[in-house]
Amino acid sequence: MTFSNSFHVPPNRIDFSSVFLKFSPLNQAAVMATLILILIIYALAIIWARRQDRLDVLKWGVTPLADNFFSDNYFYVIKVITGIRPGAGTRSRVGFVIAGEDMDTGRFELPYIRIWHDNSGGGKHSGWYLSRIEVQDVQRNETFV
Known part of the structure; x- marks a missing residue:
């Protein structure tokens, strides 16, 4: 109709x-x-x-470490992901060592975000909430979490 x-x-x-x-x-x-x-x-x-x-x-952005040398022939990209919550950052000193099958990198410090910390930040800035760290082996194109 x-x-x-x-x-x-x-x-x-x-x-x-x-x-x-x-x-x-x-x-x-x-x-x-x-x-x-x-x-x-x-x-x-x-x-x-x-x-x-x-x-x-x-x-x-990518920040090269201060102690990188032009003569270095093996490279890693390290992504540090902090958690999404208030006070997740830290002002404490933090560093890292990457260990492989044959040797390790030695001790390095990241300039802005760091991976181990010594609780020296003081007060509410001494703790840190780290979600994960991704290490990319540039030569082999492998990523480790």
Whole structure:
């Protein structure tokens, strides 16, 4: 069964010349000031967010260790993943040693995030919540967690 109707209501036309006449200059100024304020707040939020993105790129980038040598012929990439909870970071001194079948790397310290710690951070900064560490052997393209 099909139903139909021939009754059509056309939309009302808007006469913008009369619409703006109904606003007083005070109302127009308030509307414009509100729009400009929202635009300024939006622009400042974009600038702040972009700066935060740039800081994140620095934090997530690869940082070579200070005691790396150009003569080194074996390389590892170490990813340190802290847990997502308040106070997960530490200011304590932390280091690492990678041991293999034949030898170990010796003791190294990471410049920003570290792997063993001595609880010297003091107070709430002495502990650390470490989620996991991933060590990638660049030559063999193997990853160990």
